[in-house]
Amino acid sequence: MADLSSPSFPASYQWRAATVGDARAIHDLVAACERELLGDPETEPDRIAADLTLPGLDPAVDTLLVHDADGGLAGRGWVHGGRRSAVDVHPDHRGKGLGGALLDWVEARARQAGGERLSQTVSDGDRAAVGLLRARGYEPFVTQWLLEIGLSAEPVVPGPPPGVTWRCFRPGDERAAYRLTEDAFDEWQKRRLSYEEWARHTVELDTFAPEFSPVAFVGEQMVGAVLSLNVPGTDEGYVERVAVRKDHRNRGIARMLLQASFRAFHREGRRTCTLWTHSETGALSLYQRVGMTVRRGSAVYGKALGGVTPGG
Missing domain, CATH: 3.40.630.30 (Gcn5-related N-acetyltransferase (GNAT))
Incomplete structure (x- = not known):
């Protein structure tokens, strides 16, 4: 099982590793976060299930779920290969230190897995998450854009x-x-x-x-x-x-x-089609030439866990 001694959550919260059977509850959590930030959920349930069954990922040590006193899912942390991570906190449970504690946990797990640099993708509009990552030493190194085209x-x-x-x-x-x-x-x-x-x-x-x-x-x-x-x-x-x-x-x-x-x-x-691209592909101009425009942006933030620079 994951080392659960390091997270520092309020006493009313409990935590455990995730299982594949938690995919629906995790999706509901992610959807609630996206609904507050974007107006509508964007992540499909099958993506969450795929993240829990990736080769090289062991949910017992690479995931952490935080539940409130009523058993509701309040937050989650996810690490893959010591390189990629995700942290989500339900809107109803923000401002209680859950995000910082989960970030501490994913960094500790990444180091334990031998990771040298950890990354996390955050929407430009999520000012709280951007502020937390920057305060913890993360820097953006890839810009991402959600593009759209009307199909009238x-x-x-x-x-x-x-x-x-x-x-x-x-x-x-x-x-x-x-x-x-x-x-x-x-x-x-x-x-x-x-x-x-x-x-x-x-x-x-x-x-x-x-x-x-x-x-x-x-x-x-x-x-x-x-x-x-x-x-x-x-x-x-x-x-x-x-x-x-x-x-x-x-x-x-x-x-x-x-x-x-x-x-x-x-x-x-x-009547609309969308796709994501990012700054390292050099493909933005191609999509713009076919009539696509930027709907919104996000960035991949990186932090060196050892002697490696964020973009390295």
Whole structure:
């Protein structure tokens, strides 16, 4: 079990490690935080479940739940690989020191796991969280943007470049899409994901939507992919991954695949589509050229736990 002796919570609170069975309660907590900050929840339940089953994560030592005297979930901490973390405190329980205690816990767990630098993503509008992280020595090192595009009219899909064909994602495309996206992301991400970790947050999500996920080929080689999610209860489409093989860039493949995904969402009755991008991908201008605009921003904050700088 996790070392629970270090958190310093008020006496009325109890804490324990999470289990996979807690995914719904954790989602309700995250949704309450997002509803207060953003107006509506954005995180889907299957993402929370995926976070609890990631390769290399042991919920018994890498998670902490804090409950109030009535058994309600008041806060949670989550650490993966000693590198990534999340801390959430229910709006009804803020101002009681839970956030600081949970932050202490995730840092202690990251150090115990051998982590040298810990990161956490926070919305620009969450001033309390930003203030707490900065007071604890965290600095922003990646800017993220949620982009959106209106789909009032059906998007026009340009024709493919010479030698390129495209179709919707099919069973059996998983490994090729993994290699393509990870090869593309190798240019900026610090660590290449294993297939199992990648799949948890893409093709194994309940919301993964092959019919909204066009992929491009040259011969039998996949050279481009847009992987999308169909989230119930919303009138928006969501693009999870965009990648084009390096030797086929600047040919209009990304634009073609994005427009194909947008058109599929439009035909399904969605009138907005969104996606996240960040400063290390260099893709913001591409999305702006296809008509997307910034809805809001967030930042990834990092803190060196040893002798490593926050962005290192």
